[in-house]
Amino acid sequence: MSVGSRSVDRRDHRYDTAEKASPVHQGADLGGDPPLSRQRLERPWRRRRSEGRGSPSNSHDQVNDLSGPLGYRQAVPSLAIRLAAAAASGVLLGLAFEPLAWWWLAPIAVAGLSLACRGATARQAAVVGLVGGTTYFLLLLQWLRIIGYDAWIILSVVEALYFAAMSVGVALVIRLRFWPLWVASLWVLQEYVRARWPFGGFSWGRLAFSQAHTPFTPYAAVGGAALVTFVVALTGALLAAAVVAVAQRDRLVARIGGAAAAVAALVAGSFVVPLPTSGQPVTAAVVQGNVPRLGLDFLGQREAVLNNHVEALHKLAADVRAGHVPQPAFVVLPENSSDLDPYTDADAAAKIDDAVKDIGAPTLVGAVVNAPNPNYVRNTAIVWDPKTGPGETYVKRHPVPFGEYIPFRSLLSGWISRLQRIGRDFEPGTQDGVLRLGPAKIGVVICFEVADDGIVRDSIVGGGQLLVVQTNNATYGRTGQPEQQLAMTQLRAVEHGRSVLIAATSGISAVIAPDGHVIAETPEFVQEELVRTVQMRTSLTLADRLGRLPELGLAIVGIFAVAFGAAARRRSLQASPPNAPAERITA
Numbered sequence: 001m002s003v004g005s006r007s008v009d010r011r012d013h014r015y016d017t018a019e020k021a022s023p024v025h026q027g028a029d030l031g032g033d034p035p036l037s038r039q040r041l042e043r044p045w046r047r048r049r050s051e052g053r054g055s056p057s058n059s060h061d062q063v064n065d066l067s068g069p070l071g072y073r074q075a076v077p078s079l080a081i082r083l084a085a086a087a088a089s090g091v092l093l094g095l096a097f098e099p100l101a102w103w104w105l106a107p108i109a110v111a112g113l114s115l116a117c118r119g120a121t122a123r124q125a126a127v128v129g130l131v132g133g134t135t136y137f138l139l140l141l142q143w144l145r146i147i148g149y150d151a152w153i154i155l156s157v158v159e160a161l162y163f164a165a166m167s168v169g170v171a172l173v174i175r176l177r178f179w180p181l182w183v184a185s186l187w188v189l190q191e192y193v194r195a196r197w198p199f200g201g202f203s204w205g206r207l208a209f210s211q212a213h214t215p216f217t218p219y220a221a222v223g224g225a226a227l228v229t230f231v232v233a234l235t236g237a238l239l240a241a242a243v244v245a246v247a248q249r250d251r252l253v254a255r256i257g258g259a260a261a262a263v264a265a266l267v268a269g270s271f272v273v274p275l276p277t278s279g280q281p282v283t284a285a286v287v288q289g290n291v292p293r294l295g296l297d298f299l300g301q302r303e304a305v306l307n308n309h310v311e312a313l314h315k316l317a318a319d320v321r322a323g324h325v326p327q328p329a330f331v332v333l334p335e336n337s338s339d340l341d342p343y344t345d346a347d348a349a350a351k352i353d354d355a356v357k358d359i360g361a362p363t364l365v366g367a368v369v370n371a372p373n374p375n376y377v378r379n380t381a382i383v384w385d386p387k388t389g390p391g392e393t394y395v396k397r398h399p400v401p402f403g404e405y406i407p408f409r410s411l412l413s414g415w416i417s418r419l420q421r422i423g424r425d426f427e428p429g430t431q432d433g434v435l436r437l438g439p440a441k442i443g444v445v446i447c448f449e450v451a452d453d454g455i456v457r458d459s460i461v462g463g464g465q466l467l468v469v470q471t472n473n474a475t476y477g478r479t480g481q482p483e484q485q486l487a488m489t490q491l492r493a494v495e496h497g498r499s500v501l502i503a504a505t506s507g508i509s510a511v512i513a514p515d516g517h518v519i520a521e522t523p524e525f526v527q528e529e530l531v532r533t534v535q536m537r538t539s540l541t542l543a544d545r546l547g548r549l550p551e552l553g554l555a556i557v558g559i560f561a562v563a564f565g566a567a568a569r570r571r572s573l574q575a576s577p578p579n580a581p582a583e584r585i586t587a
Contacts, residue, residue: 076119079127085116086128090135096210097140098483103214106207109136110236113163114183115243117170129167133160140205143479148418151402159194159202166190169558172565180237180262182561187233188226189558192551195453199401203451204484207232212487213516216266218273220495224543225453226551228491231266238262275515276497279535282440284466285328285361286501287312288509289337290527291474302339305505306348308527309337313355313363316529320359325531328361330438334503335366335379335446335470342367342382342390349390357386362438365390366446366470366503376427379404381444381470383435392436395429396446397455434462440536443498447471450488453548460496461544465536467492467500474506477524482508490516497541499534 089112096106113132117125137156144152166186173182187207195201208228211217216235219227238259245255289309292301313333319325340348342365356363362385369380379396399405405425406412413419433444433455443464449455450469460467469489473482486508493500493512500512507524511532522528543550 079124082116082120082124082128083131085112086132087135089113089116090132090137091139093132093136093210094139097205098212098487099480101210101212101483101487103210103212103216106210106232107236107239110183110187110207110233111239111243113167114170114174114237114240117167118174118240118244120171122168122171125167125171126164129164129170130157130160132167133163136160136163137205140484143476143481146475146479155202159205162190162194169562169565172569173561174565175568176561176565180234180241182558182565183237183240184230184234185554185558185561188230188551188554191226191229192555195451199407200398201452203453204448206451208491209451209484209488212490215270217491217494217516218270218275220491221273221275221497221541221543223546223550224457224495224548225491226548226554227543230554231270235263235266275494276537276539277514277535279465279499279514279537281533282330282466282536283326283328283531283533284440284501284511285316285325285331285359286503286509286511286530287316287331287333287337288504288507288522288526288528288530289313289333290525291506305336306338306340306351309333309505310351310355312527312529314358315527316531317355317358317360319529325529328359328531330361330440331356331359331363332437332468332470332501332503333363333365334472334505334509335381336368336472336505337365337503338367340367341369343369352384353389356384360386362386364435364437364442364444364468364470364503366472369393371427373427375424377424378427378429379446381433381435381446383437394431394433394435394444394446396426396449397429397431397433398449398452399426399428400448432462433459434464437468440465442466442468444468444470447473447485450485450492453551456492456496457544457547460498461540461547464498465538466534467496467498469500469502471502472505473508477506482524486510486518486521490518495541495543497537497539497544499537501534 089109092105092112093109095102096104096109113128116128116132120128134157137159138152141152141156144155166189169186169189170183173179173186176182191203191206195203195206206225206229208220208225211228211232216228216231219231223230242256242259245252245259248255287309289305289312291308292304313331316325316331320327338348338352342349342352352365362383365382365384367380367382369378371378379399381394382390383392384390401407402419404422406419406422409419409425435442435444441463443456443459443462443466445452445456445459445467447470456467471485473485476482482504486502489500489502489510490512493514494516497514499514502508502510502512507522507526509528509530510521511519511530511534513519514535514537519534520530520532522530
């Protein structure tokens with residue numbers, strides 16, 4: 001016998017000796033490959049099933065046993081491939097939003113990110129989420145470059161950290177049964193946390209906000225924006241499951257058919273959601289006064305903006321007298337239509353009062369008002385009556401951090417000189433935005449508050465028959481930001497079953513029907529008035545009645561799914577043979 005033959009014989013002899021003493025030989029199942037002698041005796045189908053469990057004999061193949069109903073053997077992709085897939089998914093998700101609004105890319109992006117996390121370690125998944133999230137937010141928030149490239153990049157990376165945490169969870173839950181459900185719930189959990197912390201949260205860029213007028217939009221009337229996010233993410237996760245089935249090539253027709261049937265059911269389900277649009281008609285006017293050209297000093301800019309809106313209000317009154325447009329029951333001016341406090345500036349108050357008397361209708365005026373504390377101001381909506389003057393008010397409840405107030409001002413102002421432009425912080429309001437404006441009871445939100453579920457819901461549940469959004473997007477004109485805000489507002493119209501009036505200083509102002517379609521809108525940077533008949537409604541949608549329960553419930557499901565995924569991974573690691581390579585988090 002040759003030396004090589006004797007060597008083989010000795011290895012077989014040693015293996016047989018170890019086998020006799022091992023727990024495996026005595027019937028214990030440690031989850032690794034059976035000994036060589038057992039491999040020779042067992043049936044072929046049992047041997048195939050036992051392959052790829054992380055034994056030393058096949059560890060170099062980097063093949064994992066991917067458990068669950070969609071589990072299969074698959075070569076582990078490199079980190080570079082995962083990061084490329086994550087970056088591509090981030091780009092696709094950004095393109096799903098305005099101004100392009102290729103909404104159908106949102107589920108595809110979710111699918112891509114899910115597949116990039118599949119089989120990844122926790123550290124790899126975190127990097128995947130960070131790359132995908134950063135790519136996404138850099139594209140979505142590119143309008144922040146107006147403020148500064150540092151603000152744009154920093155905010156994008158900070159928001160991407162939530163994607164990093166979510167991706168670790170996805171890598172854990174994707175190994176469980178029915179994992180598309182758990183992946184979708186993690187998207188809701190991520191948005192739940194991101195919308196609340198820190199500094200009151202930043203809700204911009206939720207999956208739901210890419211679905212302004214799509215087959216998924218009606219779900220907003222059932223469970224709010226959170227349910228729309230869940231359905232979009234579930235659709236994407238089901239697409240990922242279909243890709244898994246194709247790669248597995250096992251029960252291909254059944255698994256792809258099941259995923260396709262589930263997606264079809266999600267789309268079809270939206271068509272049975274009622275979207276009533278009838279109500280009590282009322283004629284309303286929205287005035288967009290526009291802003292002056294750059295180059296004016298700060299005080300001159302504020303006075304010029306007020307003059308523009310007063311002029312537009314007088315023009316509307318002239319059009320009414322000439323019979324060009326009907327007499328409105330009330331008028332809405334935008335946020336910052338008067339940055340001069342009409343309570344302390346007699347000239348500003350006189351201009352507003354004269355214009356309101358000219359139109360002869362109660363007018364909602366957006367003004368910056370001094371707070372009782374001289375270190376603060378208030379972003380305020382004022383109901384101005386043509387006979388009695390200023391009356392009820394709403395103060396913005398969620399000022400924008402670093403835009404309307406400076407956290408850690410004493411610490412940061414010395415480092416970032418731009419922060420000194422915000423001389424006084426805006427003081428948050430405490431009351432819901434439900435105001436009486438002529439014949440209508442309106443719910444008012446100001447600018448970025450339209451992204452806040454609770455603030456919008458409170459204004460409707462509190463009795464608002466119409467939703468009014470006052471905003472000032474002049475800084476971000478022609479950057480895509482006004483279009484993104486319009487899309488959010490369309491979703492809010494469906495969620496609450498209300499007509500919506502958007503008044504913007506420079507655009508986009510709009511009138512939206514309760515089913516989310518845009519009745520009329522203005523171009524940017526023009527002076528224009530919209531006079532339309534809208535429906536006042538009092539009935540509440542199921543989303544209004546349920547409140548935050550759908551979002552909270554789905555977020556809790558996500559937490560439990562992560563806990564179960566982590567426990568399953570620990571059990572799998574404990575069941576691995578001592579000399580087996582560490583098991584990856586797999587699907």
